[in-house]
Amino acid sequence: MRILVCKDYNEMSKKAAQMIASQLTLKPDSVLGLATGSTPIGMYKELVSMYEEGLIDFSEVKTFNLDEYFELPKSNEQSYDYFMRENLFNHINIKEENIHIPNGMTDNIEKECKNYDEAIKEAGGVDIQVLGIGHNAHIGFNEPTINFERGTHLVNLKESTIEANARFFDSIDEVPKKAITMGTGSIFKSKKIMLLASGEGKAEAIYNTVYGKVLPEVPASILQFHNDIVLILDKDSASKLD
Numbered sequence: 001m002r003i004l005v006c007k008d009y010n011e012m013s014k015k016a017a018q019m020i021a022s023q024l025t026l027k028p029d030s031v032l033g034l035a036t037g038s039t040p041i042g043m044y045k046e047l048v049s050m051y052e053e054g055l056i057d058f059s060e061v062k063t064f065n066l067d068e069y070f071e072l073p074k075s076n077e078q079s080y081d082y083f084m085r086e087n088l089f090n091h092i093n094i095k096e097e098n099i100h101i102p103n104g105m106t107d108n109i110e111k112e113c114k115n116y117d118e119a120i121k122e123a124g125g126v127d128i129q130v131l132g133i134g135h136n137a138h139i140g141f142n143e144p145t146i147n148f149e150r151g152t153h154l155v156n157l158k159e160s161t162i163e164a165n166a167r168f169f170d171s172i173d174e175v176p177k178k179a180i181t182m183g184t185g186s187i188f189k190s191k192k193i194m195l196l197a198s199g200e201g202k203a204e205a206i207y208n209t210v211y212g213k214v215l216p217e218v219p220a221s222i223l224q225f226h227n228d229i230v231l232i233l234d235k236d237s238a239s240k241l242d
């Protein structure tokens with residue numbers, strides 16, 4: 001596990017964007033695993049700037065997002081589909097057919113999950129997976145539980161996650177209670193992983209990820225076993241490490 005501590009959120013975002021840019025330089029048809037949430041927004045802004053300056057090209061890139069709320073239409077401003085278009089896809093030259101986000105409006109959840117895993121496999125697997133981390137150390141929406149899930153699946157969100165996400169909705173009652181997420185197993189299969197964290201609120205989750213026992217109750221702890229992972233942290237989220 002490599003750990004990169006940055007002085008603030010801006011530096012963290014720039015470093016993360018530079019890593020994606022290097023990946024695209026080395027392999028223009030890379031498969032990117034992407035995350036939503038507030039943490040990667042700065043990285044997406046940097047990537048859009050780099051694209052506008054002609055430094056990177058997304059014409060051959062494929063993307064797979066980690067997760068999507070269940071039964072929330074894509075047109076809803078809080079859907080992850082909407083988020084990705086607003087923050088990245090609408091501003092770059094990615095092809096529509098190369099964008100993959102789980103379909104939260106599916107009426108056949110099993111088929112949706114199976115097809116999503118198949119599509120990742122057919123694309124050759126994820127070259128670099130971007131992750132945020134929940135206060136309870138969830139990755140994607142793999143919440144603390146009693147076993148690590150392999151593939152894409154439907155998950156009941158924990159009360160703490162619903163509360164954390166309520167800041168984006170008008171009221172807590174509007175926050176979806178379920179989501180479709182790539183499994184810890186699918187995340188682990190990515191060739192490279194880059195986990196971003198910012199703010200003191202994430203310090204304990206980061207400490208447990210780096211030094212804790214590897215347990216499904218701390219989903220991110222499994223990343224200790226990955227052989228190509230970098231944590232890009234701001235000072236506050238790294239504050240419990242030393």
Ligand code: F6R
Nearest residue numbers: 035036037038039132133134140
């Ligand atoms: C989002 C995702 C989640 C977030 C996590 C942190 O696609 O998979 O695991 O990364 O909830 O969210 P923020 O960045 O909003 O603190």
